[in-house]
Amino acid sequence: MSAHHAGGAFAERFGPWALVAGASDGTGEAFAQEVAARGLDVVLLARRTEVLDELARSIRSDHGVRTAVITADLTDPEIGVVVERGLDGREVGLLVLNAGAVHGASHFLDRSLDDVLQLVDLNCRAPVTLVHLLGDPMRRRGHGGVIIMSSMAMAAGSAFNATYCATKSFEVILAEALWSELQPLGVDVMSVIAGATDTPSMQASVDRWSDRDGVMDPTELVVGALDHLGVGPSFVPGADNRAAAQFLWPGSRVQRSQLLSEATASMYGFDHVQAEGRDYFENPPPV
Ligand SMILES: NC(=O)c1ccc[n+]([C@@H]2O[C@H](COP(=O)([O-])OP(=O)(O)OC[C@H]3O[C@@H](n4cnc5c(N)ncnc54)[C@H](OP(=O)(O)O)[C@@H]3O)[C@@H](O)[C@H]2O)c1
DSSP states (O other), X not given: OOOOOOHHHHHHHHOSEEEEESOSSHHXXXXXXXXXXXXXXXXXXXXXXXXXXXXXXXXXXXXXXXXEEEEOOTTXXXXXXXXXXXXXXXXXXXXXXXXXXXXXXXXXXXXXXXXXXXXXXXXXXXXXXXXXXXXXXXXXXXXEEEEEEEEGGGGSOOTTOHHHHHHHHHHHXXXXXXXXXXXXXXXXXXXXXXXXBOOHHHHHHSTXXXXXXXOBOHHHHXXXXXXXTTTOSXXXXXXXXXXXXXXXXXXXXXXXXXXXXXXXXXHXXXXXXXXXXXXXXXXXXXX
């Protein structure tokens, strides 16, 4: 199992470029700043070019790394082509899939089908497309990392949030499966199961969001997540969130993933090297 990757070791393992999808504010901006502080060049992707350009300028001057901007909508059916073109051959060693937008709650049937399917595109289609595009070169190089931002909402289907919960669950299961396949080949995949976090999106969705108890600071979340990459298939930021997650989602995820992977390998006749890692509730992570 790979251990923590600090300083130069982090850049060697996850460089030269990080692509942060949904980078213009909140946890995405914090990921972009923090990976640059750890020595990675950063590609910033979101829909607002001016905000990205400004962030790119400040990252270059604060951290002395290279930056690039891709203006794109992750729900674009051509997102794979758009990203490949925007990357222009840059070697991505770390993919952060941040955008995931809950943006309010309502009865499933009161949402337009377009609205619902947009969330499926954002949280299912885009991650699958981008991991498929960028995971293969990581596998060939024998190193790299993928972080998928999920949510505590993945733990069960909640009324008023059906599609959000379902797509956030999809992300965790996708990350677990890819962790199991890719860790033996040197690529670390991890979902971040976030609780309430102080981001502009949530400030816009819920009154006085920042004043609520237990709302986490995005930078604290991001530092914990990056320190945890390579430790296990999922990370829950914050001790209170971890306690809540263990209540909502008991049992060993590592063991379940290992057992299911073993069974699938034997059923279909694959050689399988078991991924090894810690569960999110074991051995307190660094943050
Ligand atoms: N905040 C919380 O309390 C909380 C709790 C649990 C989980 N999470 C998870 O954490 C992640 C980040 O959440 P967040 O609160 O920061 O809000 P968010 O709305 O998911 O993310 C905001 C970022 O994503 C970009 N973005 C949104 N839709 C996009 C699209 N269609 N195409 C390209 N970029 C897009 C936004 O930039 P542009 O507007 O410029 O495109 C911005 O940079 C999400 O996956 C969310 O599910 C958050």
